[in-house]
Every structure is written in C-alpha cells, then in structure tokens.
Amino acid sequence: xxxxxxxxxxxxxxxLANSQDDLSAKVPKGEWRVAIEIExxxxxxxxxxxxxxxxxxxxxxxxIKELKAFPEKxxxxxxxxxxxGPASVFESMAAGLMDPIEKGLDGxxxxxxxxxxxxxxxxxxxxxxxxxxxxxxxxxxxxKPPYEQ
Amino acid sequence: MEExxxxxxxxxAGHNGMALATYLGKSGWKVLVLERxxxxxxxxxxxxxxxxxxxxxxxxxxxxxxxxxxxxxDLGLVGEPDGVKYAYPPVQMGSIFEDGTAMTIHTDMAKTHxxxxxxxxxxxxxxxxxxxxxxxxxxxxxxTLMYAPPIDVNDITKAxxxxxxxxxxxxxxxxxxxxxxxxxxxxxxxxEKVKTxxxxxxxxxxxxxxxxxxxxxxxxxxxxxxxWRLCIGGSHRLAHTLWRxxxxxxxxxxxxxxxxxxxxENGRAVGVRTSDGNEFFADKLVASSLDLDQTFNKMLPTDIxxxxxxxxxxxxxxxxxxxxxxxxxxxxxxxxxxxxxDPDINNAWVLNMxxxxxxxxxxxxxxxxxxxxxxxxxxxxxxNSMFDPTDAPEGKATGxxxxxxxxxxxxxxxxxxxxxxxxxxxxxxxRKMEKYCDNFTAEDILQAKPYTPLDISExxxxxxxxxxxxxxxxxxNLMGNRPTPLMSQYKxxxxxxxxCGSTTHPHGFITFGPGYNALQVIADDFGLDKWWxxx
Numbered sequence: 001x002x003x004x005x006x007x008x009x010x011x012x013x014x015x016l017a018n019s020q021d022d023l024s025a026k027v028p029k030g031e032w033r034v035a036i037e038i039e040x041x042x043x044x045x046x047x048x049x050x051x052x053x054x055x056x057x058x059x060x061x062x063x064i065k066e067l068k069a070f071p072e073k074x075x076x077x078x079x080x081x082x083x084x085g086p087a088s089v090f091e092s093m094a095a096g097l098m099d100p101i102e103k104g105l106d107g108x109x110x111x112x113x114x115x116x117x118x119x120x121x122x123x124x125x126x127x128x129x130x131x132x133x134x135x136x137x138x139x140x141x142x143x144k145p146p147y148e149q
Numbered sequence: 150m151e152e153x154x155x156x157x158x159x160x161x162a163g164h165n166g167m168a169l170a171t172y173l174g175k176s177g178w179k180v181l182v183l184e185r186x187x188x189x190x191x192x193x194x195x196x197x198x199x200x201x202x203x204x205x206x207x208x209x210x211x212x213x214x215x216x217x218x219x220x221x222x223d224l225g226l227v228g229e230p231d232g233v234k235y236a237y238p239p240v241q242m243g244s245i246f247e248d249g250t251a252m253t254i255h256t257d258m259a260k261t262h263x264x265x266x267x268x269x270x271x272x273x274x275x276x277x278x279x280x281x282x283x284x285x286x287x288x289x290x291x292x293t294l295m296y297a298p299p300i301d302v303n304d305i306t307k308a309x310x311x312x313x314x315x316x317x318x319x320x321x322x323x324x325x326x327x328x329x330x331x332x333x334x335x336x337x338x339x340x341e342k343v344k345t346x347x348x349x350x351x352x353x354x355x356x357x358x359x360x361x362x363x364x365x366x367x368x369x370x371x372x373x374x375x376x377w378r379l380c381i382g383g384s385h386r387l388a389h390t391l392w393r394x395x396x397x398x399x400x401x402x403x404x405x406x407x408x409x410x411x412x413x414e415n416g417r418a419v420g421v422r423t424s425d426g427n428e429f430f431a432d433k434l435v436a437s438s439l440d441l442d443q444t445f446n447k448m449l450p451t452d453i454x455x456x457x458x459x460x461x462x463x464x465x466x467x468x469x470x471x472x473x474x475x476x477x478x479x480x481x482x483x484x485x486x487x488x489x490x491d492p493d494i495n496n497a498w499v500l501n502m503x504x505x506x507x508x509x510x511x512x513x514x515x516x517x518x519x520x521x522x523x524x525x526x527x528x529x530x531x532x533n534s535m536f537d538p539t540d541a542p543e544g545k546a547t548g549x550x551x552x553x554x555x556x557x558x559x560x561x562x563x564x565x566x567x568x569x570x571x572x573x574x575x576x577x578x579x580r581k582m583e584k585y586c587d588n589f590t591a592e593d594i595l596q597a598k599p600y601t602p603l604d605i606s607e608x609x610x611x612x613x614x615x616x617x618x619x620x621x622x623x624x625x626n627l628m629g630n631r632p633t634p635l636m637s638q639y640k641x642x643x644x645x646x647x648x649c650g651s652t653t654h655p656h657g658f659i660t661f662g663p664g665y666n667a668l669q670v671i672a673d674d675f676g677l678d679k680w681w682x683x684x
Contacts, residue, residue: 111289
C-alpha cells in the first residue's frame with residue numbers, strides 16, 4: 001500500500017476514479033483541469049508544516065487522463081478549479097472522517113473556480129468525494145486520522 | 150458626418166460600461182464608449198454641490214465590494230501606481246436610538262460582539278455564528294452568485310439539497326427563498342434593536358425588509374457588513390481611474406455624445422447613430438449599459454423587437470422608493486448624545502438615526518408604496534470628512550443625510566420634488582438629526598442643499614424613477630430572472646446587441662457585476678482569451 005500523496009497513491013486513485021462508470025457518465029463533456037494544494041499544518045505526519053504538495057488532475061470527457069504531483073504551485077491560467085486546504089483535513093477526508101462539503105462551507109477548504117457547473121451537476125461532486133474517501137488506497141504508514149493534536 | 154469603425158461600441162460610461170470596455174481594450178479590441186453626459190462615471194458622481202471646496206458624492210457613496218470584486222484587481226483600480234485609495238473606517242456602522250443607547254458595527258468583529266452584547270448576549274452570539282458561517286463560503290458564493298452569469302435558482306437549491314447543506318449549516322436554508330428579511334431576523338434574533346441594526350444594513354443596500362424571497366440574499370449581505378469603504382477624494386476618482394485605464398488600452402471615450410439609435414442591419418446590431426448625426430460602426434458588437442426602456446424603446450427601431458419581449462420591457466418594474474438626500478457643508482463634525490452610552494458611535498460612518506424597530510421599516514415601505522413621503526424621516530447619515538479630510542476645506546466638513554422616499558408623490562408625479570417642499574423636507578431632516586447630536590445644530594451648517602428623487606432621474610436617466618438599483622429588487626427580478634429570463638445572459642433578441650448595465654444581474658450599486666458578467670458571455674461568444682481569470 002502506498003503512502004498517501006505518493007506517486008503510487010496518485011496512480012491508484014486514478015485507476016479507481018476511472019473505474020467508476022457513474023463518475024465518467026456524470027462529468028460534463030470537455031476538459032477539466034483541477035489543482036489541489038495541500039499545506040502541511042503541523043498535524044499531518046505526511047507533509048511538514050509550512051510545506052505544500054501540489055497535484056494536478058486533468059479530466060477529459062469523464063476520464064482522468066492525468067493525475068500527478070507538481071513540484072511547485074500550479075499556474076492559475078487554464079485551470080477550472082483550485083482546491084486548497086490543510087493536510088490533516090485532506091487526510092481526514094480520505095479516511096472518511098470529514099465531509100468535504102462541510103469543510104468547503106466553513107472555509108477550511110478554499111475552492112476557487114466556477115461553482116455554477118458543480119451546482120448544475122451537484123451529484124458529480126458527491127461521486128468525486130466518494131472516490132477520494134477510498135481510504136484503503138493507503139495503509140497510513142505514519143499514522144491515520146484522527147490525529148491527536 | 151463622421152463614420153468610424155470599431156470592434157465594439159459601449160453605450161454609457163458608467164462604471165459597468167467603462168469596465169467592460171477596458172477589459173475588451175486590454176484584450177486587443179478597438180473600443181468606443183459613448184456617453185450622453187459631459188463626464189464619465191454615471192453614479193460615480195462627485196461635485197462641489199454645496200460650496201466650492203466641499204466634495205459631495207451625489208450618488209454612490211458606499212463602496213462595499215472592494216476586495217470582493219475581481220474588477221478592482223484585474224484593472225488596477227486600487228492602490229499603486231495610480232489606483233484610487235479607500236478609507237476603511239474601523240467603526241463601520243452605527244444605530245443611535247431614541248433612548249440614548251447606540252450600537253456599533255466594527256471591522257473588529259469582537260468589538261461588534263461586545264456592542265451587540267449590551268443589548269442581547271444571545272443575539273450577539275447568534276450574529277457571531279452567522280457571520281463566521283457566511284465568511285466560510287462568502288468568497289465561493291460571491292464568485293458564483295455575483296461575478297458569473299446567473300444560473301437558475303432551482304439549480305442552486307437542488308445543489309444545496311444534494312450536498313445536504315442544510316444539515317451542515319445553521320443559517321443557510323433553501324426555504325429562505327420563501328422568507329422576508331424580517332422573517333429571518335425574527336426567526337434568529339430576539340432583541341428589536343439588534344434586528345433594526347441588521348435591517349438597516351439591508352435597507353441601505355437597497356433590499357426591502359418586508360419582501361418575501363429576499364432572505365435568501367441576506368446572509369451574504371451580512372457577510373460584508375464590515376466592508377463599507379469610502380473613496381478618498383470622492384467616488385468620481387474611481388471613474389477617473391477607469392478612464393485612465395481605458396485610455397491606456399485603446400478605448401476611445403466620447404462625452405456629450407448621446408446615442409439616438411442603435412443601427413440594425415439584417416437583424417444584427419452593427420453600430421449607433423449619435424444625436425449630432427455621426428455614425429459609428431462595430432464589427433463585433435454593441436453593448437448597452439443603459440436601462441431597458443432607453444435601450445429598447447428609445448434606441449431601437451420600433452419593429453425590431455418581438456412583441457413578447459417588448460411587453461416584458463414595458464412591464465419592467467423599478468424599486469418602490471428612491472433617495473432624498475441633504476448634502477451639507479459644515480463648520481464641524483457632529484458628535485452624538487449617545488456617545489455617553491457608546492463612545493464609538495462618534496467614530497461610526499454609516500449611521501441610522503430614526504429606525505427603532507422592524508415596524509418602522511415596514512411603515513416606510515408601506516408609505517413609499519402608496520406614494521407618501523415619510524412624515525417622520527428616518528435618517529441615514531454619513532460624515533465623510535471624518536475619514537477623508539480632503540473633501541472639505543481645512544477645519545470644515547461635509548456630510549450627507551439620506552432618507553428613503555418615493556419618486557411619485559401622492560399620485561401626482563415627481564413634481565413636488567421641484568417645489569419648495571424639498572427645502573422644507575430638508576429642514577425637517579436636519580431638525581431630526583439635531584435631536585441626536587450634542588454639539589451640532591442647523592447653525593453649524595454653512596449650506597445644506599437637497600438632492601431629490603427627481604434630481605437623480607434627471608441627472609442619470611438610467612436611474613428611471615430615481616431607482617439607483619435600476620430595477621426592482623425582488624425574487625422575480627434577481628439572478629436568472631433579471632431583467633427578463635430571456636435576457637438574463639446579457640444577450641438580447643437582437644444579434645450583436647448585449648446588455649452590460651445595472652438592469653442586469655446582479656443589480657445597481659458599485660458591484661461591477663453586470664459589466665464583468667457580460668464580459669464572460671462576450672468572451673465565450675467571440676473566443677477571447679480570458680486573461681483575467683486565473684484560478
């Protein structure tokens with residue numbers, strides 16, 4: 001089992017997402033580019049405090065063509081969405097312990113981009129989050145949420 | 150006769166028209182903006198209205214979208230090198246009550262909580278939770294619901310349901326669509342003065358507290374209750390900055406050039422004819438920032454519009470009320486008796502003097518709808534010189550009193566506003582203000598000069614019936630219903646003719662939303678690179 005946020009983990013996530021027929025069916029046709037920024041918050045054991053991990057998701061007609069780590073902040077030009085938040089929150093969401101919508105609503109997760117499309121395809125967001133919550137993609141070698149603070 | 154060709158022609162040099170033109174100019178288009186008046190800016194209008202040296206914002210005074218609206222940053226309108234400067238008063242708003250108490254809204258929400266707690270700890274806690282909740286999703290919602298062409302409200306409520314938002318928030322509910330702001334306040338708050346303070350915020354923002362459906366917007370509105378900003382040197386400075394940016398970006402602005410006709414050939418808007426007989430042609434589009442009546446009834450040939458669209462245009466409704474203002478050149482800055490209760494009230498910018506309870510608002514709305522000028526004026530007072538000493542000679546001050554008032558009075562039209570009644574009503578407003586002050590009487594005013602609903606509509610013809618929101622704020626005329634469902638995406642039935650003014654979503658106020666949203670549609674239609682969008 002790979003570490004969360006490792007290359008192997010991204011690959012496993014990509015395969016899992018592309019195996020979801022309902023996800024493929026519900027993503028509007030066209031290309032979607034999403035940047036995800038995860039900030040080490042001193043709680044997560046996987047990203048040192050103050051450091052960032054960046055990954056990029058490129059979807060084409062409902063399939064993820066690319067899901068990869070980036071060494072630096074991904075330029076905003078051409079992106080459809082940018083999701084930013086603390087590492088422990090991303091990890092807790094992956095472990096199914098936190099609700100992404102709730103974290104978006106309370107501002108813990110910053111979501112930039114045109115929300116109209118997500119609103120018009122609201123169940124798509126739920127499917128994506130369900131994929132992300134598949135915590136069995138990692139065996140959490142450095143510890144698993146909930147973390148003691 | 151002059152004939153010139155452009156890529157785009159924008160009718161009206163208000164803030165929306167100028168912003169759209171600047172974006173298009175920065176995108177490489179050759180753009181012409183035509184303005185009826187002798188100066189640009191529309192509602193960004195500042196004049197030495199009372200006496201030389203005293204600057205008065207005749208229309209827009211409160212800029213509440215600075216830091217929230219992307220246009221400021223995209224077009225370099227704020228800060229260095231030559232953008233405008235804004236004052237950000239630490240004590241943003243206040244209510245002074247007849248019993249000598251006062252409540253203040255601060256940029257520091259802990260201080261707001263402390264002020265509200267003196268009236269109701271429970272309400273102060275509720276407001277704190279509400280504010281925190283709204284702040285969590287404010288950016289997301291503002292970018293989605295204001296700075297993007299509108300989607301169907303049903304899509305929004307469906308998404309809220311799918312995401313189970315109601316289980317995850319305390320205040321944000323789909324059923325707010327069937328509630329008034331009064332309903333919302335009565336549901337969540339207990340103290341009448343707290344409710345009044347929050348209702349006053351809505352009223353100044355142009356939202357009537359008794360209209361069913363407007364509660365849906367109210368939480369977002371409260372999220373910016375601490376974002377009242379004052380343009381240093383007068384609101385017109387922002388118009389100057391826009392003009393500079395237009396000039397830098399290949400946009401031509403012609404003043405005193407009222408458009409008489411939008412030229413349509415083969416069903417497509419191809420240019421305009423101005424009152425001096427000049428014709429200007431647009432290869433790509435004509436965008437009107439004017440209201441529906443001027444755009445469709447006065448500028449388009451009569452046989453162009455389908456009958457159903459013409460009926461919608463003719464039936465378009467405006468706000469029940471508008472504003473009666475008293476602009477004051479003053480010897481000094483007033484202070485208030487209620488400072489004995491809360492000293493911060495002397496430093497507050499946007500002040501309520503007169504509304505004591507929600508019923509006071511209801512009575513005003515009722516009066517205004519029946520064409521009655523409120524007998525007992527409830528004042529919105531702002532002393533700008535406290536935060537912008539450049540707007541008056543040294544040692545002096547400017548201030549404004551505003552009262553919500555009808556345009557048509559007693560079914561006799563707006564004529565009364567041209568009579569001596571305006572001076573009498575102005576004096577009544579000043580006497581009312583005196584009652585709250587401890588150092589200030591009419592003797593401290595060098596000159597007071599009323600500015601009436603009729604003045605508004607005559608100076609800015611876009612603000613028909615003096616309506617500075619340029620269309621009724623109600624559920625039937627917001628989001629995808631504004632100005633009509635057919636034209637809510639900034640396109641008209643005439644090919645090549647777009648709408649970009651405050652008659653479209655979101656509404657009037659210095660939001661820049663209509664111009665910015667029209668830009669998105671135009672960019673999609675013409676394949677423009679959206680250089681302004683960086684996620």
